[in-house]
Amino acid sequence: MASLLSYIGLGGSTTPTTPPEKSAVRALPANWYTSEEMYQLERRAIFSRRWLLLTHKSRFTTPGDYLRYSVANYDIVVAKDRQGEIHAFHNVCRHRAYPVVEQDNGNAKIFSCKYHGWSYGLNGNLAKAPGYQDLPAFDKAENGLFPIHVRLDKNGFVWINMDSKEVPEVSWEEQFDTVDEQERLTDFNFDDYVFDHTYNMESNFNWKILADNFNECYHCKTTHPDLPAIANLETYDVNCSADHIQHDPKTTDEQRAAGFGICSTYMFPNVSFTVTSTFMMMQKFMPKAPGVSVMYYELWRNKNATEEAFHAIADLYARVMKEDKVLCERAQANINAGLFINGELHPHMEKGPLFFQKRCREVVMEHSAREKREGRQIWPAKQQLKKTGNSAISNEDVAFCEGLACGNDNDKSDLAW
Structure with missing residues (x-):
């Protein structure tokens, strides 16, 4: 009888259940890395609704300094005004949608659209619309650049949220809790880091494949011959909570003394920052299409570090990033072929990618369910x-x-x- 009940699903199983920490877990399926529909849903659910780490305040030393970024096909400008405040806005003229900023960075007194001459202040407010002074019903206050929410955390990092509501639906605290209060960050004075240079690499892979790759070191022994100098690859671990992944490389006292004591945190969805006593690096995985991404890198040098010490770690990371680029390109090519669906991830050695994929799944499915209830696509960043x-x-x-x-x-x- 017991065996019959078990056969039809009513009896208890006599097979012991494998603990979750001993069970492999299926990864996100391949079509999440190739689908145009999924990419557009990610733009709606993730990139235009969640808080995104963008840069550090030290990039803005003088009023008028600005940076331009492309985030999931959103063209964004971040600028410092004359009062020292940092603003962000969409790089879209309110007249006919031409970009008002055409350089990647620089210093400006005003942002002037090269199409019809509309001009905007460093805070995004409309300053001049030629000919519109003759239209009494035209309201300049209603025609500033589309604003983007900005937050500076306790360490000076600049975050944005593109939700067009006056108050974003997702608060920074809800998403990241106290990530800027990590005890290990107290070892660093971020005011000591001076911007050094930036570079980027574009290639044909989905942005999530980069995140999966970054958040595990299971592949490090196979692929990265430099990494034993800065991490213990046998005990390397990650800790996951509140939309961030803290990497613990288990560095030794000797490695820390050599300037290789790395502190690295991945911020969902697409940015990590790594800091040592000699350098700081931010890496951003910016999608352009389902199968095209740009890897943006910003590097800072500790003002007390020698050029030799800075380049020892900066050049090492540059080599690692190039190696990762090859991994992601070749994996994506096989995913695109249509044979592979997904693999089984290790519950410990790949718990970083599992956490990242879990958050992707939760966020996009929640947004999709909301769209289904309302019978429409919901674009949080869209003009209201x-x-x-x-x-x-x-x-x-x-x-x-x-x-x-x-x-x-x-x-x-x-x-x-």
Whole structure:
């Protein structure tokens, strides 16, 4: 009888259950790394709704300093105004959508659109719209650049959130808790780090394959001959909580004395920063398409470090990044071929990728369920038109075009549920 009940699923199993820490776990399926629909959902659910680590305040030493970034196809400018405040906004002129900033970095007194001459202050407010001074109903205050929420954490890192609401739906504290208060960060004075240089590498792979790769050192012994100088590859570990992954390389006293005592944290979704006594590096995995990503690197030198000490670690990391690029390119090529679905990840040696993938799954599925309930795609960063005046006419035009499915891919009404 017991065996019959077990056969039809009503009896208890006589097979002992394997503890989770002893069981391999299936990774995200391959189509999460190739699908255009998934990429657009990630843009809606992750990149335009969650807090993103972008840079450090030390990049802005003088009023007018600005940086331009491309984040999941969103063109973003971050600038320091004359009062010393850091602002971020979408690089989209409010007149005809031309970019108001065309260089990757620089210093400006004002941002002037090269299309029709609309000009904006360093805080994004509209300063001049030629000819519009003759239109009494035109409101300059309503035509500033689209603002992006900015937060400076306790260590001077600059974060953004593109949610167009006055207050983002996801708070920084909810997402990251006290990540800027890690005890191990007290060993570093971030004011001692001076910006040195930046570089980037673009290639054909999904941004998540980079995150999976970065957040485990299971591959390090096979691929990275330099890493034993800065980490114990036998005991390397990660600790995961509150949308961040703290890497613990188990460095020795001798390695720390040589300037190789690394402190590395991965911030969901796509950024890590690594700091030692001689250098600091931020790496950003910026998607451009389902199968195209850019690896952005910003490096700082500790003002008390020699050039030799700085380059010893900076050059080592540059070699490691190039090695990782090859890994990701070749894995993505096989994923694209359509044979591989997914593999089984080790519950300990790959717990970093498992945590990252779990967060991706949770965030996009939550957003997708919300879209299904409301019967529409939800783009948190999208311009919010008023419901009165000429904006009401625009809303009608938008709705008409969506009904014809004549918009761009971001506005189609034929949802893929």
